[in-house]
Amino acid sequence: MKSLDQLAKIKESMQEVLKVRQGEPSANWKAHIMVCGGQGCISSNCRDVVDAIKESIAKNGLEEKTKIVLTGCMGPCDMGPVMIIYPDGTFYRRVKPKDAAAIIEEHVMKGNPVTRLLYRAPGAKEPTQRVHDIDLFKKQKKIVLRNTIYIDPLSIEDYISRDGYAALGKAVTQMKPEEVVAEVKKSGLRGRGGAGFPTGMKWQFTAAAEGSPKYVACNGDEGDPGAFMDRSVLEGDPHSVIEGMAICGYAIGAEQGYVYVRAEYPLAIERLEAAINRAREFGLLGKNIFSSGFNFDIEIRIGAGAFVCGEETALLTSIEGKRGEPRPRPPFPAQSGVWGKPTVLNNVETWANVAPIILNGADWFASIGTEKSKGTKVFALAGRINNTGIVEVPMGTTLREIVFEIGGGIPRKKEFKAVQTGGPSGGCIPAEHLDTPVDYDSLGALGAIMGSGGMIVMDDTTCMVDIAKFFLDFVVDESCGKCSPCRIGTKRMYEIIDRITKGEGREGDIELLQELAVTIKNTALCGLGQTAPNPVLSTIRYFRNEYEEHIKEHKCAAKICELKE
């Protein structure tokens, strides 16, 4: 890419496509059929649906007038396969290959929507046709996932049509590196991996650090069980991550980036790899980007199945091809990261926020969210909830809105019991705190954490002692073993809780768990160990009665634990 003009020309050539997908009728296109190609829909055989639709398109001679696109994850995984048809924006769910003929012959050719495939809100008599009228979508605000329902993740032209790479062009041709850092700082963007460290500060420290070369790294080792937001970004809009990283490379003076993706995400790796190659072909990665003299390239590193590698120092060690064991901080990666050089490491979702901030300005971004938590957050809703899948909401949205309005509440008329956030580092939040606004500080005050964004909803069929045991089992298994508080301490905690779930709990076990928990939190080497006791502490805090029932009465109200009389 030589200049902003050249980028603008590509965007110009895509105007017609863009308009159709924004809902404007077109003389050249009858329909753009966007089929969700997220992992959920692929598992529900959306590829067969695509084949059937293609067949029907061919049969009716509509090849020139219709376009069928496999997009990234649209969000509502449990309704899959889902699709949106533009320009009218009709949303269809649970589409089967046999529905293809009706979709093409009735909807596309005659303009009559296929009523049986439309979404019906719980309790509503009439279906809702347009995607933008459905509560589930309407109540969301999309910055990170701004493109996923509109583009083919494999098409760089589609990405450019939606202002893709315009932020990179603006940064490298019109802004000084320190202005880019200042803009990100001013936006108030905080790390979306869970800890919430201000992103701009991280960039500033790395830019100022001595040592060269410097590196940019992306944490795509999404290991928290119940979290699949990063996966949906990498699969649905890989260029947004590439662009964010390149902008940072310019801002801090780095020429090399690494994306660390877990091996469990083959589709994400495949699409990211394709996107990197395409960006190289377009000169958006490589030498002299936008004729500015700025060089930047990205390599993928595949994680080989170790949860601890989500911890930043462990991840950076793993990039070097070693055992991914954490090391003490300081020095922080900003001083000593990959190969001992200054490195900015941000999470996938954080990277996807960068381009819109540069393009629309820090003030725009800072106007969304709460005082201390700006912008939006992507959550993965799962467990005992009607609408499982991916949602993006402004910071400050309450848990109740997320679980009941967007998530559609609890299935089978069961009672909401708790929502677990932050995976093995987080906690369980009970019903009385459902009106808490979701931001870094409010969740922290409840003994949970924002975490990377997994939200598992639990109803009265879940035993909270058993859930605490589940997370301890996870941590015991995934502890790297380097420091003893984590290696031995979590094991002892597991043994105690295992005893409780078998009806062998003793008086004083709860206090012993609390004492161990505090010691581990204060002494473990890395974030994994320091947060490992959180699920136990939060379940004791809010569901102490369940522990006592197990210990004193040998009873498990949810009938999950098999207790000895």
Place this chain on the structure above:
Amino acid sequence: MVACECKCEEPGKDELSKQLELIIDEYRGKSSGLIQVLTKAQELIGYLPKWALISIAKGLGVSLQEVYGVVTFYAFFSLIPRGRHKISVCAGTACYVKGTNMVIKTIREALGIKPGQTTPDSRYTLEIVRCIGACGLAPAMIIDGKDVHGRLEAEQIPEILEQYA
């Protein structure tokens, strides 16, 4: 199609060894490529035998002990041969809440193996994995690292397994 039991169609060790050297060539002398080489070697051979580890250590210029350290650190690598099909049952939170234990129990009963074991006919290896990111489809399992089967119910599991010969 039933695969040949004697594995006569598979290339022998010499052939594998030659192909492994080609993989190593890409990273020769670069210790940073260790995880990538191990990943590709396991894709090629199916597991990581001692002879392969020795070649990789020599080729990348790292000690065998270091290679062994990395292999045993990451759950993805295996030092023992595995079955033709890898059944990975998700034990992430969402799946756990919705019935991972039922899935494991059903597979254990159908195949007679515990997690971490391989059936005597080398057809299946059963393992437990931590969240495959298909939480919307819980409870789920992934076969051969690519086919995700979700919303599992006990009765359909044997049928799904049958598809993998």
